[in-house]
Amino acid sequence: MCGILAVLGCSDDSQAKRVRVLELSRRLKHRGPDWSGLYQHGDCYLAHQRLAIIDPASGDQPLFNEDKSIVVTVNGEIYNHEELRKKLAHHKFRTGSDCDVIAHLYEEYGEDFVDMLDGIFSFVLLDTRDNSFVVARDAIGVTSLYIGWGLDGSVWISSELKGLNDDCEHFESFPPGHLYSSKSGGFRRWYNPPWFSEAIPSVPYDPLVLRRAFENAVTKRLMTDVPFGVLLSGGLDSSLVASITARYLAGTKAAKQWGAQLHSFCVGLEGSPDLKAAREVADYLGTVHHEFHFTVQDGIDAIEDVIYHIETYDVTTIRASTPMFLMSRKIKSLGVKMVISGEGSDEIFGGYLYFHKAPDKDEFHRETCRKIKALHQYDCLRANKATSAWGLEARVPFLDKEFINVAMSVDPEAKMIKKDEGRIEKWVLRRAFDDEEHPYLPKHILYRQKEQFSDGVGYSWIDGLKAHAARHVTDKMMFNASFIFPHNTPTTKEAYYYRMIFERFFPQNSARLTVPGGASVACSTAKAVEWDAAWKNNLDPSGRAALGVHLSAYDAETPLSNKPSKVIDSIPRMDFPGVAIQS
Secondary structure, eight states: OOEEEEEESOSOOSHHHHHHHHHHHGGGGGGOOSEEEEEEETTEEEEEEEOOOSSTTTOOSSEEOTTSOEEEEEEEEETTHHHHHHHTTTSOOSSOOGGGHHHHHHHHHGGGGGGGOOEEEEEEEEETTTTEEEEEEOSSOOSOOEEEEOTTSOEEEESSGGGTTTTOSEEEEOOTTEEEETTTTEEEEOOOOGGGGOOOOOBOOOHHHHHHHHHHHHHGGGOOSSOEEEEOOSSHHHHHHHHHHHHHOTTSHHHHHHOSSOEEEEEESTTOHHHHHHHHHHHHHTOEEEEEEOOHHHHHHHHHHHHHHHOOOOHHHHHHHHHHHHHHHHHHHTTOOEEEOOTTHHHHHTOSGGGGGOOSHHHHHHHHHHHHHHGGGTHHHHHHHHHHTTTOEEEOGGGOHHHHHHHHTBOGGGTSOBGGGTBOTTHHHHHHTOOSSSOSSOHHHHTOOOOOHHHHTOHHHHHHHHHHHHHHSOHHHHHTHHHHOOSSOOOSHHHHHHHHHHHHHOOSHHHHHTSOOSOOSTTOOTGGGGGOGGGGGOOOSSGGGSTTTSTTOOOTTOOOOOOOOOOOOOOOOOEETTEEOOO
16 A cells, blocks of 8 residues: 655645655655655645555656646556556556556546546546646545645645644545545545445345355456465455465466465464464465464554554554554565455455344345445554555455445345354355365355454453553543543543543544544444344443354453463565565
8 A cells, every 4th residue: 555645725835845745745654665756736746655566667656647737646456457558548658557547547537437447546636737636535445545624725635644634724534435526626426336325135145146256356456566465364254365366376467476375374362263263274275374473462562553553543443453563564574565355244244243133134234334334434444554554555355346236236135144044144155155066165164253353363362452451541530531532432441541542643633533433332333232232231342242142252250361472483484486585
């Protein structure tokens, strides 16, 4: 993932302003350590910090059309760029970058081209012919993006809060699936899939259709000119991603450059559920597996860095971001720049354990719609920023536009969890890949119970965080919490602890408004808490809060544990053909 920053119409074309934009852009350098660029046209500035994945040699930004009248700074990957280039046969491209098509598409189709892009992206396009500009964000919000407004009438765009929070009077999260046009002066939604209305679909479940759609989503993400791997927790979603990648990697351009043996990565406390399951899946698939251990204390020591980079005070996001943040640093140290991950499946298929209590198929489907629409505030934000903190890119095939359309068109009756019929959570996905003749995964992995990432890395991780917060947040502090934090008032000591750190880094009111709030159990929306009266007294985002569902559900007598685990000092070296990577 790259980092973009744009300041548009600031009525200041001085050298001092240029220096300030450069200074703010450097706050995003972790996202793009490979190169930086700044384009200035009058009082408009487009800055870019590049992470080079496609065409590392010539794809530096900003990007231009033939006569340089249209300028683009973009963070993203356009998977169908080769098809789009064929539609633009009379255009001349300056680079081999997948994002080079954006300026030329605008020339041909105006602002209506965005839905033609198959990929993940956030971009700012400046048309110097009339000083108009267009800003857009991908369908689900896999890439992070913020918009702000200055007192001088300027519009600011940044990949992260830290690029604009000190210089804008007001700022907010740029809504996914939307476009902002200076000509109209407002937002409009360019992404309008059938499921967005939350109407109940009725397409019969076809396991082979679902399988083919997901295989296509994974294989298109093998587009890379740099070393890559897969994140493998040993759960269903990441294991399927790894299995499909391993199955189709041979014969791809990536395999010719870096070898046909897939590398996989896992993180956890010693003895955690994920480490054991991931090791078994890696052995089954024959991947080169890299296992990273951390201790509860390692994670606690990283919390401030995590909150600075992730830019949230949401409890479940911080819990899950910390091990991912630590793992990403280890992965990058091995010379890897891109990983494929399993985010999004639980939202699409109702994989969280609280879906066991969905009252009917209509409410089940509406909850999946609500969850997908909110992904940019939770799992997408985590996956994007925890990896980008170390110059690593995460790709998420479950959030492929075409795959979502297929999966969300299925009659939700097929997705419903029915224990008496042997249908556990995400049954339709498990069934689609239950191939007796050419198995994708061992049966017990294919049907392993859902573990949220923050649980799967080791149950003592969350328990340790709660114990640490309890030592630093007093009862008196909690008593006054509603006066100190009237918006999204923290209701636990852990939440209060995270909020104090967040407010230190991002003290503006606009910053605290970018973080969602509301009651949640096992990652549910506030609406779904109503499904079970008992949940209202057990509001915790951990999957273990799904009382009566999770096999290791919280018990009133369960003690908090802060037992340290052993850390692996040596990391296996990765060998790619023609490349020596030192660890």
